[in-house]
Amino acid sequence: MSKKLKTIIVDDEKDAVDFISSIICEYCPSLNVVARAYDVDEGVEKISEIKPDLVFLDVEMPHGTGFDLLSHFPEKTFDVIFITAFNHYAIRAIKYSAVDYILKPVNITEFIEAVNKVLFKKEEKSGSSNENIKVLIENLKTTQPSRLAIPTNDGMEYLNPREIIRIEADRSYSWFHVTGGRKILVSKHLKEFQDLLGDRYFFRSHNSHLINLRFVKKFIRKEGGYIEMADGSEIPVSRNKKDLFLIHMSRFKG
Amino acid sequence: MKAKKHVLLLFLFFAILHVSGNAEAPPERLKIKIPAAIKQQDTALLNSFLRQGFKYLYSKPVDQYKLKACIDTAQVMCKKNDIEIPSSLHLLSAEYYFLVYDLGNAMEEAKIAHEKSIQSNEPLITVRSLIFLGRYYQNTGFFKESIESYEKAISEATRNGIKGFIPRAYFNIAMVYDAIGDLSGHRSSLQKVIDNGLAEKDSVMTAYGYYRLGTSFCGDSVTSVRRNFVRADSILRKGLEFAMLRNDTAVIVLNLANLGWNYYLEKKYDIAVSSYELALKYSIPGHQDASSSNIFGNLGTIYRDLKRPERALKYYQQAIEYGLKSNSLYNLQWIYLDMSNLYLLNADTANAYLSYVKYKKYYDAYISNQNIQGLTNARLRYEVDNHNKELELLSLRLKNNRQLNYAFSGFIILTFAIGWLILRGYKLKDKRRLSEMNRRISELTQANLRQQMNPHFIFNTLNSIQYYMYQHDKLATNNYLTKFSNLMRRVLENSQHTSVSLNDELDALRLYLELESLRFRDKFEYEINVDEEIDTLMYKVPTMLIQPYVENSICHGLMPKTEKGFVKINIRLKEDYLNCIIEDNGIGRDAAREKAANRKKNHNSLGTQITESRLDLVNELYGTSMETIITDLKDQNGEPLGTKVEIHIPLMT
Numbered sequence: 027m028s029k030k031l032k033t034i035i036v037d038d039e040k041d042a043v044d045f046i047s048s049i050i051c052e053y054c055p056s057l058n059v060v061a062r063a064y065d066v067d068e069g070v071e072k073i074s075e076i077k078p079d080l081v082f083l084d085v086e087m088p089h090g091t092g093f094d095l096l097s098h099f100p101e102k103t104f105d106v107i108f109i110t111a112f113n114h115y116a117i118r119a120i121k122y123s124a125v126d127y128i129l130k131p132v133n134i135t136e137f138i139e140a141v142n143k144v145l146f147k148k149e150e151k152s153g154s155s156n157e158n159i160k161v162l163i164e165n166l167k168t169t170q171p172s173r174l175a176i177p178t179n180d181g182m183e184y185l186n187p188r189e190i191i192r193i194e195a196d197r198s199y200s201w202f203h204v205t206g207g208r209k210i211l212v213s214k215h216l217k218e219f220q221d222l223l224g225d226r227y228f229f230r231s232h233n234s235h236l237i238n239l240r241f242v243k244k245f246i247r248k249e250g251g252y253i254e255m256a257d258g259s260e261i262p263v264s265r266n267k268k269d270l271f272l273i274h275m276s277r278f279k280g
Numbered sequence: 281m282k283a284k285k286h287v288l289l290l291f292l293f294f295a296i297l298h299v300s301g302n303a304e305a306p307p308e309r310l311k312i313k314i315p316a317a318i319k320q321q322d323t324a325l326l327n328s329f330l331r332q333g334f335k336y337l338y339s340k341p342v343d344q345y346k347l348k349a350c351i352d353t354a355q356v357m358c359k360k361n362d363i364e365i366p367s368s369l370h371l372l373s374a375e376y377y378f379l380v381y382d383l384g385n386a387m388e389e390a391k392i393a394h395e396k397s398i399q400s401n402e403p404l405i406t407v408r409s410l411i412f413l414g415r416y417y418q419n420t421g422f423f424k425e426s427i428e429s430y431e432k433a434i435s436e437a438t439r440n441g442i443k444g445f446i447p448r449a450y451f452n453i454a455m456v457y458d459a460i461g462d463l464s465g466h467r468s469s470l471q472k473v474i475d476n477g478l479a480e481k482d483s484v485m486t487a488y489g490y491y492r493l494g495t496s497f498c499g500d501s502v503t504s505v506r507r508n509f510v511r512a513d514s515i516l517r518k519g520l521e522f523a524m525l526r527n528d529t530a531v532i533v534l535n536l537a538n539l540g541w542n543y544y545l546e547k548k549y550d551i552a553v554s555s556y557e558l559a560l561k562y563s564i565p566g567h568q569d570a571s572s573s574n575i576f577g578n579l580g581t582i583y584r585d586l587k588r589p590e591r592a593l594k595y596y597q598q599a600i601e602y603g604l605k606s607n608s609l610y611n612l613q614w615i616y617l618d619m620s621n622l623y624l625l626n627a628d629t630a631n632a633y634l635s636y637v638k639y640k641k642y643y644d645a646y647i648s649n650q651n652i653q654g655l656t657n658a659r660l661r662y663e664v665d666n667h668n669k670e671l672e673l674l675s676l677r678l679k680n681n682r683q684l685n686y687a688f689s690g691f692i693i694l695t696f697a698i699g700w701l702i703l704r705g706y707k708l709k710d711k712r713r714l715s716e717m718n719r720r721i722s723e724l725t726q727a728n729l730r731q732q733m734n735p736h737f738i739f740n741t742l743n744s745i746q747y748y749m750y751q752h753d754k755l756a757t758n759n760y761l762t763k764f765s766n767l768m769r770r771v772l773e774n775s776q777h778t779s780v781s782l783n784d785e786l787d788a789l790r791l792y793l794e795l796e797s798l799r800f801r802d803k804f805e806y807e808i809n810v811d812e813e814i815d816t817l818m819y820k821v822p823t824m825l826i827q828p829y830v831e832n833s834i835c836h837g838l839m840p841k842t843e844k845g846f847v848k849i850n851i852r853l854k855e856d857y858l859n860c861i862i863e864d865n866g867i868g869r870d871a872a873r874e875k876a877a878n879r880k881k882n883h884n885s886l887g888t889q890i891t892e893s894r895l896d897l898v899n900e901l902y903g904t905s906m907e908t909i910i911t912d913l914k915d916q917n918g919e920p921l922g923t924k925v926e927i928h929i930p931l932m933t
Binding site: 112131134135220221224233266273 | 754755758759761762763765766769783812813815816817818853931933
């Protein structure tokens with residue numbers, strides 16, 4: 027923690043830029059705002075010139091988005107915190123890629139937390155954030171994000187949802203069971219993944235089980251009802267979810 | 281072999297469903313021989329009841345109760361005398377069920393009527409039941425099936441030389457083509473209406489056919505693709521000719537009015553005016569008030585275009601008079617709009633504004649009327665859809681259940697198994713109904729159902745933010761502001777849907793409570809408990825259902841209280857519903873009412889009122905029993921301890 031992080035703020039609204047820099051000034055002594063940019067082109071220019079450590083990046087700007095800006099830097103050396111007013115589609119992609127973002131209007135407490143996370147990462151030197159951004163750019167290209175970034179014990183793991191057979195809750199942790207018989211422990215609640223994944227392909231059959239409908243092999247009515255998955259595991263079905271499960275299965279198309 | 285098994289399985293299943301659907305009807309399949317004399321006498325009586333029944337059916341407005349009485353009597357007679365229910369009675373029942381929107385039974389009865397009429401060789405009933413099916417499918421949005429049924433009816437009628445149905449059937453086919461926007465199908469069917477109407481000497485249908493065909497060439501504007509002035513003119517004239525043959529006022533007026541419209545579009549105003557005036561000569565004495573209104577309105581528009589505003593106004597006023605007489609919302613709305621435009625042209629803004637206000641009023645009424653119709657249609661369509669899907673699902677279950685395949689050899693076991701499946705299917709019905717209906721409604725009536733945040737709350741919150749700002753407490757201000765914006769974001773997002781996941785609803789509620797407890801420091805505490813078992817992401821609830829009750833508790837129960845209060849929200853999973861309990865230890869409803877009366881304000885919170893009418897609407901549409909029970913909590917001495925609101929929310933996904 028010797029020297030301050032060189033920080034650039036990119037946002038088309040001057041007020042927003044001023045506000046963020048004044049929060050940084052007051053609450054984040056370890057950052058140093060070295061430049062401000064008000065559109066994508068100016069942002070690209072200043073970033074290549076200054077080579078900052080951290081960029082606060084607005085998602086929606088009049089000429090191109092924050093994502094467009096990032097695509098200019100395939101070998102990115104800086105961290106990014108997105109700032110967005112509201113964009114459902116983009117937020118979903120951001121969440122999928124486990125990249126940090128802050129909503130406008132900016133909550134100062136959350137802002138400080140996000141900054142601390144970056145500082146912490148820098149100290150640990152876990153250089154995964156570059157990969158996360160790559161995943162994000164990739165996910166933005168399709169309506170159904172193709173890669174899910176999950177934080178694991180030793181960094182980040184990037185999964186295609188199609189590889190996930192099922193996820194099992196273990197108190198506030200989740201066990202991912204993926205194809206090839208591998209198990210991954212993630213320190214997030216199952217509900218968060220249900221929120222991200224569970225629409226058409228995933229089904230919460232039980233309080234502690236989220237299953238990929240693609241890998242359902244059998245449904246057995248006996249003994250309160252359970253599902254046999256492609257990996258041979260037997261997943262219980264809640265009493266009130268049996269009918270729902272059948273409906274989801276009948277709607278489910280590859 | 282496997283496929284065959286399923287077919288047979290399905291067939292058996294249908295047969296059983298069929299019988300179970302008519303559990304109360306007499307055993308139709310049993311033919312018991314009875315003395316011919318008795319039979320003859322009773323048959324005559326039965327037939328008279330049937331005739332009476334059809335008479336009620338075709339009378340306008342239809343007298344449902346008399347019709348039902350006829351059907352019931354006829355059925356009782358059949359049962360008593362062991363006569364097999366005749367196909368015509370089945371058809372009559374089908375018509376009745378259709379009338380009262382009991383679609384499952386209507387379909388069932390119509391199919392039986394169709395089968396039986398073939399068995400007993402009654403081609404007339406066959407044709408009529410096929411036409412019924414055509415109409416049934418037409419109204420429920422199964423257009424392909426509808427056309428097929430009508431075509432079958434036509435070929436059956438042709439084969440047996442039955443008159444009086446073919447032009448009508450072609451006409452209905454034409455309407456189906458019109459509904460799906462197939463112009464060439466529409467026109468060729470109308471041509472067939474005309475051809476067959478001529479062949480059967482049915483001048484009414486012929487004239488109608490010409491009228492619709494001619495209209496199909498008119499179009500709404502000069503540039504319309506379908507427009508062909510010459511053809512429209514010649515066809516409408518032929519229609520007029522045939523209508524005059526029968527002196528059928530309604531059709532004469534329709535043909536004349538559209539002739540006028542056709543000329544108006546060509547800017548041949550003099551001929552247009554004379555056509556319209558001729559039409560009026562028929563429509564006014566013929567009491568065709570809606571048509572008269574339309575014609576007067578069009579005359580007004582012609583004179584407006586001819587820059588003769590006084591004359592135009594006179595016609596508009598007459599149009600309105602007749603429009604009001606016939607309560608024709610459609611005519612009223614466009615006439616007022618045209619009038620408003622006319623006033624604007626003459627720079628009479630005051631009258632333009634008044635007319636515009638009227639236009640808005642009638643337009644809204646017209647649209648809401650349309651919406652109601654749309655809803656009814658959607659409901660019809662949904663129910664039929666649901667019926668079919670249920671069958672699909674059940675057949676899927678049959679397929680999935682291997683044991684059933686083994687049990688195939690034993691018919692009895694199979695019967696039991698299917699019976700069991702049907703029972704299970706019924707249990708499923710409600711849930712499926714809800715989820716499916718939910719989707720439909722959110723498409724159709726989002727606007728009607730949308731619920732909003734109480735504006736008081738919004739401005740009070742902004743006021744509190746301002747307070748913190750003046751206190752120079754930057755962090756508190758920022759915290760308050762961002763919480764508020766999160767809540768607004770949530771509410772805006774949720775209000776896009778008529779139902780949201782319980783998770784989203786509770787998120788919004790939590791934010792709301794957090795803000796309120798910040799605003800009224802130390803005034804109350806709150807708690808939200810949700811059963812572990814409940815999958816809050818999966819289950820859905822109507823948007824903003826719980827919040828108004830909580831707001832009520834806080835504003836009317838806890839605020840007037842001197843000491844610190846609490847509000848508790850508990851959500852439990854019951855057998856087939858979510859039980860949401862909102863409990864407070866406020867001053868109770870009686871005291872709150874007193875306070876409201878003292879302030880001489882109607883403090884019956886708008887929020888809960890809206891919520892309650894919403895619950896009614898939701899219940900009506902879903903056929904559910906979402907209900908609220910409000911209990912006044914009292915101690916042993918009858919002193920109020922607070923209020924408990926219990927909402928039963930059916931499980932929706």
